[in-house]
Structure formats: C-alpha cells, structure tokens
Amino acid sequence: xxxxxxxxxxxxxxxxxxxxxxxxxxxxxxxxxxxxxxxxxxxxxxxxxxxxxxxxxxxxxxxxxxxxxxxxxxxxxxxxxxxxxxxxxxxxxxxxxxxxxxxxxxxxxxxxxxxxxxxxxxxxxxxxxxxxxxxxxxxxxxxxx
Amino acid sequence: xxxxxxxxxxxxxxxxxxxxxxxxxxxxxxxxxxxxxxxxxxxxxxxxxxxxxxxxxxxxxxxxxxxxxxxxxxxxxxxxxxxxxxxxxxxxxxxxxxxxxxxxxxxxxxxxxxxxxxxxxxxxxxxxxxxxxxxxxxxxxxxxxxxxxxxxxxxxxxxxxxxxxxxxxxxxxxxxxxxxxxxxxxxxxxxxxxxxxxxxxxxxxxxxxxxxxxxxxxxxxxxxxxxxxxxxxxxxxxxxxxxxxxxxx
Numbered sequence: 001x002x003x004x005x006x007x008x009x010x011x012x013x014x015x016x017x018x019x020x021x022x023x024x025x026x027x028x029x030x031x032x033x034x035x036x037x038x039x040x041x042x043x044x045x046x047x048x049x050x051x052x053x054x055x056x057x058x059x060x061x062x063x064x065x066x067x068x069x070x071x072x073x074x075x076x077x078x079x080x081x082x083x084x085x086x087x088x089x090x091x092x093x094x095x096x097x098x099x100x101x102x103x104x105x106x107x108x109x110x111x112x113x114x115x116x117x118x119x120x121x122x123x124x125x126x127x128x129x130x131x132x133x134x135x136x137x138x139x140x141x142x143x144x145x
Numbered sequence: 146x147x148x149x150x151x152x153x154x155x156x157x158x159x160x161x162x163x164x165x166x167x168x169x170x171x172x173x174x175x176x177x178x179x180x181x182x183x184x185x186x187x188x189x190x191x192x193x194x195x196x197x198x199x200x201x202x203x204x205x206x207x208x209x210x211x212x213x214x215x216x217x218x219x220x221x222x223x224x225x226x227x228x229x230x231x232x233x234x235x236x237x238x239x240x241x242x243x244x245x246x247x248x249x250x251x252x253x254x255x256x257x258x259x260x261x262x263x264x265x266x267x268x269x270x271x272x273x274x275x276x277x278x279x280x281x282x283x284x285x286x287x288x289x290x291x292x293x294x295x296x297x298x299x300x301x302x303x304x305x306x307x308x309x310x311x312x313x314x315x316x317x318x319x320x321x322x323x324x325x326x327x328x329x330x331x332x333x334x335x336x337x338x339x340x341x342x343x344x345x346x347x348x349x350x351x352x353x354x355x356x357x358x359x360x361x362x363x364x365x366x367x368x369x370x371x372x373x374x375x376x377x378x379x380x381x382x383x384x385x386x387x388x389x390x391x392x393x394x
Contacts, residue, residue, distance in 0.1 A: 023278075027260060027261060027264045034259065040257075093259075
C-alpha cells in the first residue's frame with residue numbers, strides 16, 4: 001500500500017478513531033484510552049502454563065501473553081507489551097474477559113466479540129492492531145494442545 | 146451492633162456553640178426524620194457528622210458501626226460509608242458528573258469498574274431519576290436548576306450506595322413530580338441496599354414516599370422531642386410553638 005497523506009494520518013498512533021463518533025462511541029473511546037493509560041493485568045506471570053509473543057511487524061505492536069491454566073480453565077491471564085492504544089487496550093480488556101473462562105469458551109472468541117468490546121469503528125489499517133490480542137490468545141491455546 | 150451513634154455531641158461554628166449535647170442513633174434500613182425551626186442546628190449537625198472542617202466538635206463522639214470517627218476527615222468518613230447531600234449543593238466547574246462519580250465509586254472498590262461498565266450503571270440510575278443523559282457530560286451542578294441540583298444529589302446517593310445517608314432538605318425548592326421521583330429514589334436505595342436514611346425536612350410531603358421509623362425535633366441545638374409520623378403531622382399543623390414558646394402568627 002502506498003502511504004498517502006491520508007493513510008499516514010489514519011495510522012497516527014494517537015488517533016483512535018477519525019470519523020465522528022456517537023455519544024456511546026465516545027464513551028467506548030474514553031474507555032480504550034483509560035485501558036491504555038491504566039492497563040489492567042499488565043504484568044509478567046511467573047507461574048504461567050503458556051507464554052506467547054506476537055508482533056505486528058508493520059506497525060511495531062508487541063504483545064507477550066501469559067496464561068495460567070488449571071483444569072481446562074484459564075485461572076489467570078496477564079500480558080506485557082508496547083504499541084498503539086488500540087492494541088494495548090484490546091489485550092488488557094481481553095485478559096480480563098478470559099479469566100475464568102474454559103479453554104473452549106476462550107477458543108470460541110471471535111473477531112466480532114473483540115470489535116464489540118472495543119465499541120468504536122475500527123478502520124482497515126487499524127484492524128491488525130485491534131485483533132493482535134485475539135491472535136495471541138488463539139495461538140497460545142493452540143500451543144497448549 | 147451496626148448503627149451510626151452520636152453521643153453527647155457539642156458543635157461550635159466560629160466560636161459559637163450551635164449543637165449543645167445531642168445523643169441520637171441511626172440504624173441501617175431505617176428512616177429517621179430530623180425536624181426543627183430554622184436555625185435550630187439541623188444542618189450544623191449534618192455537616193459535623195460528615196466532617197466539615199468549619200464545624201468544630203468540642204465534645205462528644207460519633208461512632209459508625211463501632212468505629213470512632215469523631216476525628217476522621219470527610220473523605221475517610223465517606224469511604225466508611227457515610228454520605229451527605231447538601232441543602233445548597235455547590236457548583237464545581239471543570240469536573241463532569243460522570244468523572245466525579247466514577248472516581249468516587251472506584252475509590253471505594255477494590256475491583257475498579259471500567260468506563261463502559263460504569264456508564265451502563267450510571268445511565269440506568271439516571272433513567273430511574275428521570276435525568277437527561279446529557280447531564281453526565283456537564284460540570285457538577287453548573288447551571289443546574291434547583292430541582293436538577295437536588296436530583297443530582299440523589300443520583301450520587303444511588304450510585305455511591307452508602308451505609309448511612311444524611312439528606313439535608315432533599316425536598317426544598319422542587320416541584321411535585323420531582324419530589325415523587327426523589328422520594329421514590331431514596332426509598333429504593335433504603336429498601337434494596339439497606340441504607341440508613343436521615344432526612345432533614347420542613348415538609349411532611351416527602352414522608353408520603355418515605356415511611357419514617359422515628360422523628361426527632363431539634364430546637365436551639367438540643368433535642369426536645371421524639372415521636373412517629375403523628376408528630377410530623379402535628380408540626381405541619383401547629384408549628385414549633387409548643388417547643389419554642391413563641392406563638393404562631
């Protein structure tokens with residue numbers, strides 16, 4: 001893809017959503033920024049069952065996921081990482097979401113679930129950032145098998 | 146036993162003693178009404194209970210669920226579950242209702258709720274109180290009408306879910322419809338959360354929505370009478386002349 005002025009602006013790290021948002025979407029945007037600034041579950045887990053690192057080579061987002069699994073249940077999920085607000089908020093929210101889930105439930109999480117959780121329109125260029133979290137979780141669970 | 150206990154409380158404002166030895170107990174899930182002529186010290190008592198620095202406790206104790214809070218600051222009392230709604234709520238420019246309430250709620254909880262979770266809850270409570278959703282973005286009480294300010298106070302009450310709530314004239318300056326909404330809002334939190342309600346009022350009307358378990362009359366900083374709903378009716382009819390010795394015009 002050629003980087004025109006518009007696309008360069010749309011992958012600006014600080015820009016979460018370029019289109020005008022509804023009142024509800026504004027709250028979701030604020031929510032994403034809050035998860036980015038005050039991430040939940042952002043820490044290394046020493047007694048993990050699975051550890052997995054994934055990157056988005058194009059934009060430089062990085063995630064390392066730690067899962068502790070007891071009796072086919074995710075008892076603890078944490079992460080470390082760096083990158084844009086969407087990628088980091090997305091994994092932080094997902095770790096909260098999957099804690100307590102069975103492996104099957106976690107495997108059944110879809111792209112739509114993640115997008116609904118984020119709650120704002122995600123442009124095509126940012127889709128990889130939004131879904132890196134899900135990719136990391138899915139791959140970790142495959143690795144576990 | 147769980148209760149808010151006031152023991153022989155004396156309170157001074159700017160060197161003048163206003164509360165001259167008050168002993169009272171408020172219980173969870175009960176409605177206690179505090180009445181008295183203007184200047185009898187009702188608001189002073191409320192502010193002293195909450196820990197307003199202008200109101201100096203010179204003698205006596207305040208015990209919240211067996212914990213002595215007489216010397217605690219207002220924020221500590223709030224986190225322990227005490228709540229005060231003001232007679233004339235202050236306007237706070239620059240702080241939105243939603244931000245203020247979320248900070249206050251998260252301060253009390255170990256597991257912080259996310260912005261989305263909090264907004265879902267807030268919207269639900271605002272719907273109950275018939276407050277326009279756009280209010281979340283507005284600065285606290287800035288440009289609110291008298292009735293809107295009172296509703297905003299009750300919104301705080303329903304979101305914070307305190308153990309004991311002191312409501313200083315929640316019914317003053319509002320129309321009948323708003324009175325019903327406010328009265329029912331208070332009753333709902335009492336019923337569902339077991340909040341102990343202390344209402345300071347001059348009117349009997351709000352008692353149509355809140356069934357008082359006891360009524361206390363305060364005159365010149367002292368308790369002069371206790372009673373039930375009948376006492377409120379008597380006062381509505383005859384005023385306080387029985388206690389003050391002054392005749393009603």
